[in-house]
Amino acid sequence: MTERIAGIYAEAWSRIVATMIRLTGGDWHLAEECAQDAFTQALRKWPESGVPDQPLAWLTTTARHRAIDRMRRASTEAAKLREMAATGPEPPPYRGDSDIPDERLELVFTCCHPSLNLDAQVALTLRSLTGMSTAEIARAFLVPERTMGQRLFRAKQKIAHARVPFRVPPAHLLPDRLPAVLHVLYLLYNAGYGDPEKARLSREAIRLARVLTAALPDEPEALGVLALMLLHDARRDSRTDAAGDLVTLADQDRSRWDRERIAEGVALCERALRHRRAGPFQLQAAIAACHATAPVAADTDWPQIVGLYDHLARVAPSVIVDLNRAVAVGMADGPEAALPLVDAIAATGQLDGYHLLHATRADLLRRAGRTVEAADSYRVALDLAPTDAERRFLRGRLDLC
Structure with missing residues (x-):
């Protein structure tokens, strides 16, 4: 019950x-x-x-x-x-x-009112749309729970005092709220991507993204976020094995990938890029398309992916983009080329509590033959990993060292 x-x-x-x-x-x-x-x-x-x-x-x-x-x-x-x-x-x-009224879209746009800054918009929408706890949202933003609680409280108060109407805004005002809405939808998708019990969040994010692209058919970033979700979702079933253990992208059974979703995602990405206003979601979708269209892992065009990350770093610079670019460099040019990039990110201290930083460094060190250092980084990543599946994966990698 x-x-x-x-x-x-x-x-x-x-x-x-x-x-x-x-x-x-x-x-x-x-x-x-x-x-x-x-x-x-x-x-x-x-x-x-x-x-x-x-x-x-x-x-x-x-x-x-x-x-x-x-x-x-x-x-x-x-x-x-x-x-x-x-x-x-x-x-x-x-x-x-499959039959959810669009009061959820009204809720998203109300939360994403321009009177709030972007982080507050995204956090408030996640709280209201998904029922995620303050602690869960804080982890998604890599901030303390108390900080996130204060941010949510202030956002609610500001909307109440501004008497923001609860509705989807008129068409001419939609682009002003679009960046926050797209961030919300993608975070909502990710909240359901790694946990089978929360897969409905990913389905709802895709559904709402389809509603947006119907309302804004010539908005390339709306097309880009839908393309990105579909391309990731196409390989959802291959991310874990029968025991629930993680399977890396290189080792996934590509025959299990949903080719219809890949074709739709690639077509949407190409349609978005034809507008020649490449934004962060379009570029991420293009990167995902490079992975999705490679017949086997060895055929992945890593130099092209590095180039796309270079563009993404200019359009939407962030330490996470830098980390992902370092991974691509490691695949294109070898682990020794990527390790200085990862060490520079680690030196900033911005991702000290992010397990994937330490897991990435450990993997590069292992591939470079520096197994003692790799084991130390795997242990740090293991302590920080948020799920049992990720901890099992990291223990397996640690055993290799």
């Missing part, structure tokens, strides 16, 4: 929060509190009474009652609130993943 409720939580959280935000006039704290209270009551009641035929309707109604009760106690306009309760629209029935 608890697992089923957890599944309903994953599907329904954002829809209930969106409904409560609209009902409460933009009170994000109250909206989330009422949604959480509804799930708490479900955990208490459903094990005895059974899951209702329409769980989303039950949860939304419970949250609405809680919100109206709270607002009635806090407001002198009791008559208006009673009228709202009596005449408000009925909650929608619970539906599967």
Whole structure:
């Protein structure tokens, strides 16, 4: 029963929060509190009474009652609130993943209002859309949990004080919010990519990206982010073996890759690049296309990938881009050429807690024959790895040293 409720939580959280935000006039704290209270009551009641035929309707109604009760106690306009309760629209029935109304897209655009900086926009949307905890979002941003909690609090307060309308903005305003929306969708995709139990997040990110490209058919970055998701998603099933252990890109069974998704992703990437306004998502999609179209790992055009990372570093410089470029250099020119690049990144201290920095350094050292140093870096990466699958993989690599 608890697992089923957890599944309903994953599907329904954002829809209930969106409904409560609209009902409460933009009170994000109250909206989330009422949604959480509804799930708490479900955990208490459903094990005895059974899951209702329409769980989303039950949860939304419970949250609405809680919100109206709270607002009635806090407001002198009791008559208006009673009228709202009596005449408000009925909650929608619970539906599967393939038939989710676009109130989630309204939620994304509301969170991505220009009054917030980009990090706050992305963090608030992840919290509201996925129900991810503050700690989970903090890990995604590589910041302390307390810092992320303060950032989320300030973002909610700013939206409330600015009286931001809960809606998708008019077409002429869509491009202003697009960078944050695209970041949100890609982070949402990644949140579901590495965990089979959260695969619905990736599906929802792809669905919303399709909605965006339909609304903005000539926006190359929207095409780019959809292409990037599809190209990654095409090899989802080959990333782990039957035991759930990670399989590196070079060792994946390419016959298991979804060729239809690859073809669609490549076509979208080419369509985006024809606009000659290459942005970060288009360039990442082009890199993914290089991997996806190579018949075997040995045919991967690593020099071209290095060139694409050079362009990406100019368009959207970041330490993660630098690290990925170093990996490509290591494949194109050998590990000894890449090690100084990785060491320079490590010297900045920006990625001290990022396990992939240490895993990358360890792999380069192992390939260079410096196994004692490689073992030390594998141990650091092992201590920082966030999942069991990654820890098993790193233990296996450590054993090779």
